[in-house]
Amino acid sequence: MKFATFNVNGIGARLPRLLEWLAEARPDVVGLQEIKTQTESFPLAAIEAAGYHVLVHGQKGFNGVAILSREPAQEIHRQLPGDEEDVQSRWIEAQVAGVHFVCLYLPNGNPVPGPKFDYKLAWMDRMLARAAELAASEQPVILAGDWNVCPTDLDLARPDMMAGDALVQPETRARFRALAAAGWTDAIRAQRPHAPCYSYWDYQAGAWAKNWGLRIDHLMLSPAAADRLRDTGIDREVRGAERASDHVPAWVELA
């Protein structure tokens, strides 16, 4: 079973690229981030025609997540618990293909310091609490998404240019490391300990041409899921297409 994550940066602009990639990569389950549309405006018919069931948690203009799956998914939650006032669409959980699959879009958090960075750190604390609940269930769980975290300096091409950025701050990285301490496996890094494995290249300043990338799209596996890990990948070539997203798909294959 192949589980993927893909920040499409606007489903309206990206639908042709997404359909091409679905046909080529044939994932069983995909978490999408930054669909940037309301739930009722999601291109449901086109995705269903491609052979996928759809769960959508949209938002007008910003954020928005969805889970596509070849077999029907049972929705569990569509909000990260812990803050009733948080109305941003950044989280959806479902039981699908024998796995508890979470699709998340972690806040960017820039500029630092400021309210957006505070929101990021508080959101990560809520995420850690939910991850602990899920890990305690001892079932296979995948936390997949755009984490907006470069876990170490191996995960970005130009650490010098990013020193003040929310994605690399010690407070950000410490919260991400807490997942590993709690038994979660960063699947892509576990399989390739020394390769950069970038998943994002900025639209600006020729970042793709210069390979100034970041690894920020991660699939974190609970112990029961990690036991079944067979393969991982990053579909880098997707970034070179016309009208590409600034992110590319990342995926894991479980036995």
Add this chain to the structure above:
DNA sequence: ATGGTCGGGAACCGA
């Protein structure tokens, strides 16, 4: 060089 380029949605905000 405190730059640059997208998407959404109709002037800027977010990344």
